[in-house]
Amino acid sequence: MTTLSQEDDVLVKIPKPWALPDSHASDEAVFLGRRSFLRTAALATAATALPPSLMAAPSLYPARRNEKYELDRPLTEESVAARMNIFDELTLKHDEVWKVAKGFATTPWTIHIGGAVQKHITIDAEELARKLGVEERLYRHRCVEAWSMAVPWTGIPLARLVELAQPLAKAKYLRMVSLASPEKLPGWYASKRVFPYYEALTIAEATNELAMLATGIYGHALPPQHGAPIRLVVPWKYGLKSIKSIVSFQFTTEKPGTFWNDLSPANYTFECNVEPNVPRPWPQTEETVLGTGETRKTLLYNGYAEQVAHLYA
Ligand SMILES: Nc1nc2c(c(=O)[nH]1)N[C@H]1C(S)=C(S)[C@@H](COP(=O)(O)O)O[C@H]1N2
Ligand SMILES: [Mo]
Numbered sequence: 001m002t003t004l005s006q007e008d009d010v011l012v013k014i015p016k017p018w019a020l021p022d023s024h025a026s027d028e029a030v031f032l033g034r035r036s037f038l039r040t041a042a043l044a045t046a047a048t049a050l051p052p053s054l055m056a057a058p059s060l061y062p063a064r065r066n067e068k069y070e071l072d073r074p075l076t077e078e079s080v081a082a083r084m085n086i087f088d089e090l091t092l093k094h095d096e097v098w099k100v101a102k103g104f105a106t107t108p109w110t111i112h113i114g115g116a117v118q119k120h121i122t123i124d125a126e127e128l129a130r131k132l133g134v135e136e137r138l139y140r141h142r143c144v145e146a147w148s149m150a151v152p153w154t155g156i157p158l159a160r161l162v163e164l165a166q167p168l169a170k171a172k173y174l175r176m177v178s179l180a181s182p183e184k185l186p187g188w189y190a191s192k193r194v195f196p197y198y199e200a201l202t203i204a205e206a207t208n209e210l211a212m213l214a215t216g217i218y219g220h221a222l223p224p225q226h227g228a229p230i231r232l233v234v235p236w237k238y239g240l241k242s243i244k245s246i247v248s249f250q251f252t253t254e255k256p257g258t259f260w261n262d263l264s265p266a267n268y269t270f271e272c273n274v275e276p277n278v279p280r281p282w283p284q285t286e287e288t289v290l291g292t293g294e295t296r297k298t299l300l301y302n303g304y305a306e307q308v309a310h311l312y313a
Contacts, residue, residue: 060129062219063154065136069210072303073289073296075138076149078218080291085225086143087244089178089185089195101224104184106245109229115175115250118166125229129215132160136219137212142274142302143239148287153233154216159207161249167203171251174206175199176232179245193263199232199243200256200270202311210235210307213246236304238272238280273312274302 085097090104109125123131134154142148162174180196182188188195205211214233215222222228227244234241240260250256260268267281276285276298287298301308 057130060126060134061154061216061221063134063136063216065138065152069137069139071138071140071150073140073150076151076289076291081149081151081217082223082225084147084290086239087187087225087227088191088193089187089197090225091187092191098223098225100186104224104228106224106228109247111230111247111249113161113165113249115252116168116171117251118168121165125215128161128230129156132156132164134215136216139210139233139235140302141233141235141239141242142287142298144268144272144280144282144284146282146284146287146298147290148296148298149290152218153212153214154219155212155214155230155233157209158211158213158232159209161213162203162207165249165251167251170253172203173252173254173256174201174203175248175250175252175256176243176246177248177250178243179247193259197243197259198256199241199258200252201234201241203251204311205234205308208308208311210304236273236301236308238274240268241272271312273308274298275300
């Protein structure tokens with residue numbers, strides 16, 4: 001008798017979707033094949049009447065890729081993206097986040113959705129992903145420190161969470177808060193900043209097609225250094241807006257503060273859109289691509305003007 005778990009993904013060596021030749025058809029065959037295999041296996045397990053606690057739910061990964069979002073550059077190597085992270089609650093050393101994060105337990109993980117909504121919701125992060133559905137998207141990511149990467153995120157379109165929460169008509173903003181736990185996040189006292197980390201978007205930004213809540217990366221669940229089990233991804237804004245390890249979503253009528261805008265209003269606006277011609281603490285016209293070291297010109301809205309420019313007209 002075997003039960004399926006995420007480890008099986010590793011053992012059966014499913015070809016990684018981004019490593020496959022660029023073919024829609026082969027991607028679908030792999031994903032559909034994998035899904036139906038899981039479904040069949042789950043049914044076989046169910047038939048022998050194991051107690052529910054011993055039955056693993058089918059894996060969320062790898063998820064179907066949404067081919068709409070195309071890159072203008074190669075994907076960053078997974079080992080590079082996973083070893084240069086910013087998660088200041090853990091440590092201020094970007095190249096050590098992955099090591100410090102190893103002990104960070106992110107399941108189970110309770111999320112609260114509240115504020116100006118029809119109905120308050122308390123839900124586990126994985127349950128939320130199963131309920132709302134996940135897909136894979138290839139996005140660029142641009143940090144205000146002038147480096148960039150391109151990664152395959154798996155996640156929930158954020159608009160689906162807004163729809164689930166049914167905000168009241170007077171709700172104008174969505175505020176998000178990271179985990180508050182000095183015990184689990186050892187870097188807490190290493191900086192003079194006041195954690196938890198918090199962020200916010202307007203409802204128009206939160207329901208923009210690009211905004212997503214990532215639960216996975218490179219075809220598997222997020223490792224802790226990337227903000228497991230659920231983090232924001234808003235690729236037209238500087239990376240600091242993409243808040244990690246979220247525990248709370250609150251709909252508000254007043255404009256909420258944001259972590260970096262409160263710390264340093266002269267350097268960081270509420271929006272923090274990628275605007276190469278507006279110098280932030282550093283010049284922003286160019287970026288260094290992580291992994292290759294290549295220098296590229298930074299694009300307005302990180303190249304996503306088509307999807308978001310109307311929000312700021
Ligand atoms: N809670 C929290 N979220 C955070 C940060 C942080 O320090 N704490 N850093 C931000 C910054 S500046 C960037 S560039 C991205 C980095 O994400 P990555 O490590 O997955 O590449 O996370 C953002 N989200
Ligand atoms: Mo960043």
